[in-house]
Amino acid sequence: MSAKLLRARPARVVPAVIVAILILALAVGLGWVGIAAILASNGAMDSALTGGVPGLDGIGSQQWGSPVIITIGIALALVGLILVIAAVSPGHKRLTGYRAETPDHIDRFEVALPTSALSNLAAAAADSVDGVSSVRAASNATSTNITFTTPVRDNAQIRNDVDSAVTERFASIAFDRTPTVKVHAQRRPA
Amino acid sequence: MASSQGSLTIADKVIEKTASQILKDMPGVGGTKSGLFGFGASSDLDTRPSVDVTLSGRSATLSVQLGLAYPTPITEATETIRRHLSSELEAHTGVTVRQVDVEVMWLKPNASGSSRGVRRLL
Amino acid sequence: MRRMAAGANRTGLIIIGLLCLLAGLAALAISFGLAESVIPGLSSDKDLKPVAEVVGLQFSALIAIVAAVILAVIAVRWLAAQVPRKDSAKPLRMQQDARTGITTVTANVIAAAVADDLEATPEVVDAQVILRGTARAPELMVHVDVDERADIDAVVADISNRVTRNCSQALGSRLSAVGLELGIARTHQRKQRSVQL
Known part of the structure; x- marks a missing residue:
């Protein structure tokens, strides 16, 4: 049996759009930081990210056990779990089937x-x-x-x-x- | 010999008009009237189909834009149109029709063209 | 009726979701000292210097820009895929012998004819039709809105016996699939202002 003609389950458009926009925002941020670093060192292609954003090497002084890192970890894990559930769970059926006889000029009638x-x-x-x-x-x-x-x-x-x-x-x-x-x-x- | 009797020249426009009229006289075939800037454009079985002729020597290839009565079988209907148009056009103008490309622009139920009555297939 | 990027969305979400989940769990494992047994010395009181060193490396700015471009392309393509697609059939070629000429009909012409025909069905208020597939194996996707008091079984019977048969006759082949979605139009939401006799 091939796939249903009529789409009964949600296509998860809203979470997909949100995640895509977040990825886009991440890309813009990353690009911005990268360009800032290269400009700060007068266009040297081999410049490091820290050159453009002074606070960036502050990460190094954080400890793994600090509340900030734990909070980020929990948030990431939760978001990941929600996305996985959204992807795997079929979602509410939006269609109720109707019993129709297939006439002889149609191969498949839904x-x-x-x-x-x-x-x-x-x-x-x-x-x-x-x-x-x-x-x-x-x-x-x-x-x-x-x-x-x-x-x-x-x-x-x-x-x-x-x-x-x-x-x-x-x-x-x-x-x-x-x-x-x-x-x-x-x-x-x- | 031809020169002593004079020669006959037919413009491509004349062939287009003739073809268009032949098509219009077929039952269940219609065209689209182009309105001013697309306003008032209408498609019905009483309008002439539009025909484009490309002449090469004494033979012609036609491209036709027409509408058909629904639900006529499209393949059969256009084959009939092709044969009829070719033979009629050859009889009327003397050019040999090589190809008739048909583009079906619309399909409409026959009932709307009430003024047509029954037309005789030429 | 129109197709959505359901498969791509679910695949994308599961990939991003698993990445987030694993990254979050890994960070938590280190934070709570659980990673020490796997990587000795990685205890919760260690600082994030090894991570910070990555952004201090040479060329890291350039790599960040390249990564940004890749991510942006992925995001934009994913967003673009959200536009529902009609996926109509390519123009149908319906001649018997191409040497004497080609017959072309676009999917929209057929779909419009079927939609007109559907609106001739009693109690159908509105109809949308998409023709997919090929001239040999046509597929019709139909959405009709019928009146709230309509006899649904009669409407379905008329569509299956008359409307689809007309379409099959015009195309000169069996319909390989027909999907019919029935919506109900509330009468008080619509008012007919004229009658055509």
């Missing part, structure tokens, strides 16, 4: 709904229930959480209606796995 579509479907279904004044819905690939507001004090019946409206809507769609539905009511006096 259909999916993003989680935002689940939320919108659920919100629309809940909106149609009498007594509901506003709806919010949040979804992942397997479940949807619906929060609706209503001016009605005794809202158990409305909650049931919303639950069955959304469940019915989902049941009418040929999902690979029908998402589960959770409903919360919030009373807001009219």
Whole structure:
């Protein structure tokens, strides 16, 4: 089985952009220090970095056990761990599979709904229930959480209606796995 | 012998116009009208396709930019166009058509060109 | 729909992450005196003179500049890779015999025709299409936004039976892959202001 046509997992764009910008900043800093050192020694190509930045050889007086070094070590290790986790963990699935028959003029047919579509479907279904004044819905690939507001004090019946409206809507769609539905009511006096 | 009867010269523009008209009369073939600075440009089955002719001796190579009705099979449609255009152009102007390069610029459903009615294939 | 540099991002992150992690752990190991058993004499009360000597070496400024340029190139290329790519097919060649002439269709022409066709599907509000692959093995990537009350199964059935069949017919070959992503458009977010009859 080759890779999926539709990208279900996050591409880790944000951490990649942050790290790339940090590398760029490091490059600019390093280049700056290098050029400063060469300029300080009137363009001698064999000049040392310390020539341009006087404080640089101060590193030598630090001890390995000093708090500064320990802090840097901990920070580096933590950042590294976070990046490794971001790279290895698959991340939230953003697509829910849909069961579609492959017609004979197509070799491979993949259909999916993003989680935002689940939320919108659920919100629309809940909106149609009498007594509901506003709806919010949040979804992942397997479940949807619906929060609706209503001016009605005794809202158990409305909650049931919303639950069955959304469940019915989902049941009418040929999902690979029908998402589960959770409903919360919030009373807001009219 | 030709000189005693006079000679006939056909400008490349004339061949382009003729080819363009032959294409326009085919069903399911259209072109793009260029508007002023790109504004008001329109593509439909009632517009003439644009044709570029390169003449060498008595033979011509054509490059055609046209639009087709969707979903006509593109390969078959353009082969038909190529054959039809070559034979018609040879009959009308006497030049031998060597090659017809076709660039399909757009594909549109046939229904929009309601004014066309059914056209007879020439 | 559009392709992201997911593989490159994850590979890049894991390399940088492991480098940071190892450097941090190594520094901590020395700081807490754990490295002494591996490298005798490297105890926590030693100073960082050996490290500082590196930046005092001859030519270290030049090496720093070279390293800076390399890092900058890597960073800029990585950033550039974040732009989502369409990866459309190259212009399709669709003639039977190249000697009598070439037929060219660009991927965008096909994609636009399919998108128009999709918008003829009832309850489809918006459609985006990318054609990938070749004329022999075309791949369609489709995103449609449908109305919130639409019959999803009917929309999928129309796309699989009519729209993709039209495309396959126009191209004169089977579609080797079709990826369809369905979004839901909330009605109150859109208002149709005219009707075309």
